[in-house]
Amino acid sequence: MLDPSEIYDVEPDAAELLDAARTGLTHSGPVLVHAVRGFVDAGSAGQLAAVHLSEELRTTRLATFDVDQLLDYRSRRPTMTFDSTTWSSYAEPELVLDLVEDAAGVPFLLLRGLEPDIQWERYAAAVRQLVERFDVPLTIGIHGIPMGVPHTRPLSVTAHGTRAELVVNHTSWFGAVQVPASASALLEYRLGQAGHDAMGFAVHVPHYLAQSPFPQATIVALESVERATGLDLLLGSLTEAAREATEEIERQVEAAPEVSAVVRALEEQYDNFARSIGRTNFLGETAEIPTADELGEEFERFLAQQGKDGTTH
Known part of the structure; x- marks a missing residue:
């Protein structure tokens, strides 16, 4: 493997700022x-x-990755703007690590930008170097995955x-599966x-x-x-966007009978499954969450019963 430290540059001033901020952290x-x-x-x-x-x-650039070494431009072509007679702008791809302060001034790091197309091992080793350099106690990834659930x-x-201790308070929805x-x-x-703690949340x-x-x-x-983490990420500002999105979704669902039928079927399936395990909210308190084995058994029984009734599609 080529030297991982050669695919990113750390901003000295930001590193000093982080070192100073770390003196006030409890971890x-x-x-x-x-x-x-x-x-x-x-x-x-x-x-x-x-x-x-x-x-x-509040964000400060801490490190910048050399995307020229990590991206396949022909598979994910950046956009450029042609204005009359000239190229006027270029949407330069980036992969960066920012130093961010939450609402209470607690620092954390945010790695964002484009996923590398190549040199994954070198990239992972580079992030590990940054984790170790800045004594990161926990790394968390977030993204969404499509599921057969209703928006309602x-x-x-x-x-x-x-x-296992990192996710002990969360329900396991899958067994052993192979995915890309x-x-x-x-x-x-x-x-x-x-030996570093890392976890992820897939919504x-x-x-x-x-x-x-x-x-x-x-x-x-x-x-x-x-x-x-205990961070305060100012989620209140997302509430209005979520409300507007919900209203738009409802308008579109109401205007499309075939989509409405799908949503109703998913609602019925969701509610039947929730009743079968004695819960109405899959994000309830930890004490109400069944074990993975119990949930799997209940789900299998539920599907088997649905099959007998001829209502599973």
């Missing part, structure tokens, strides 16, 4: 939140989160981590192998909204980060 260093674009991100949950954090909180019910989350890899997933895996976004911005999913993702 070893700032947590790191990452939401890079390029892999599955239903509802743009991770992308909207990165934009929200960058715009609503509370959104659930799949949590995963390098240690991502740079973010590899980063979590490699950090775990190196379950209604599959019929996967291609549209869905601020509700961003709120759920960042709420999960807040619970895991």
